[in-house]
Amino acid sequence: MSVYTNVSDQELAQFLEDYDLGKAISLTGISAGVENSNYFLDTDQGRFVLTLFERLSAAKIPYFLDLTDWLSTHGIPCPRPIHARNGKSLNSLCGKPAAIVQCLQGRSIEGRAPTQTEIRALGQLLGQMHLAGEDFPQRHPNPAGLPWMQETARHLVPHLDPADNQIIADELAYQSHIQREKLPGGVIHADLFPDNVLFAEQQISGTIDFYYAGDDAWLYDLAVVTNSWCARPDGQLDSSLSTALWEAYVATRPLRDDEASLWFAMLRIAALRFWLLRLDAVHFRRPGAITFCKDPEEYHRILLQRRHGL
Numbered sequence: 001m002s003v004y005t006n007v008s009d010q011e012l013a014q015f016l017e018d019y020d021l022g023k024a025i026s027l028t029g030i031s032a033g034v035e036n037s038n039y040f041l042d043t044d045q046g047r048f049v050l051t052l053f054e055r056l057s058a059a060k061i062p063y064f065l066d067l068t069d070w071l072s073t074h075g076i077p078c079p080r081p082i083h084a085r086n087g088k089s090l091n092s093l094c095g096k097p098a099a100i101v102q103c104l105q106g107r108s109i110e111g112r113a114p115t116q117t118e119i120r121a122l123g124q125l126l127g128q129m130h131l132a133g134e135d136f137p138q139r140h141p142n143p144a145g146l147p148w149m150q151e152t153a154r155h156l157v158p159h160l161d162p163a164d165n166q167i168i169a170d171e172l173a174y175q176s177h178i179q180r181e182k183l184p185g186g187v188i189h190a191d192l193f194p195d196n197v198l199f200a201e202q203q204i205s206g207t208i209d210f211y212y213a214g215d216d217a218w219l220y221d222l223a224v225v226t227n228s229w230c231a232r233p234d235g236q237l238d239s240s241l242s243t244a245l246w247e248a249y250v251a252t253r254p255l256r257d258d259e260a261s262l263w264f265a266m267l268r269i270a271a272l273r274f275w276l277l278r279l280d281a282v283h284f285r286r287p288g289a290i291t292f293c294k295d296p297e298e299y300h301r302i303l304l305q306r307r308h309g310l
Ligand SMILES: Nc1ncnc2c1ncn2[C@@H]1O[C@H](COP(=O)(O)OP(=O)(O)O)[C@@H](O)[C@H]1O
Pocket: 001, 002, 030, 032, 033, 034, 035, 036, 037, 038, 049, 079, 101, 102, 103, 104, 105, 195, 196, 206, 208, 209, 210, 211
């Protein structure tokens, strides 16, 4: 879902007065995405992306902008925030917190399976991103950890059938015994799905949408990526893709001995996280001009397969 707030020409012109970006030529709503209102902004200085933050409070947003500023200066292709003349990267538009970021080149592979070259590039990039974030000075616990899952599951109960509620309760009970905080970790992207990675000639030209990023086990992030890039339509893993991803990742960030034993637990919690997120989006829809909800059933299938170790 992606355009909740419409911006008038006058509001935009006034907003841009605080930047050195010249005058607006056009503003085009982007229909992909879920959380925020996103626009391609063309000015006489080039193309940028304008985001109006719909859920995050202004106090929470600087972390994400500072993180992408940091990662982009540490070799990770991600949207560098554009600072206004007063030095701030976060400002206000239509009464919402708003930011302008660099528009990255390339296209996502959405709608088709990745090639071996692409999946290896992704594994390597994810390892590099984890290492690049190691010295990032700000701490921010993953906002979608177990407490978020427990809370989301609780308010979904009246909307789901008993079988689904039972699966969710079983998974939450299982995960409450897994100590992922003991695994090596640091900054994770936490949503590096195919629609958040841009490729140009099979190499990664951009990673976007860091608004779920936070501190958590790196292995959990690899599990999020594995589920979202390597699942077949029936939810089972495509082993040639998942193996290539794993090998490229561990060649960049070698795993500690205790990590491999928690691999299936991480795949399960990563599947549960996105099943809950999508159920929440479907059952608690927000009004908006362009509406797009992702299918919860896809993650239901993925979770059922991971519960069987597939
Ligand atoms: N910096 C960027 N460069 C190029 N395209 C971008 C950029 N940021 C967002 N987009 C485009 O906007 C779409 C939605 O962005 P996303 O961050 O996923 O939205 P949301 O935060 O609402 O989930 C992306 O799929 C991509 O096509």
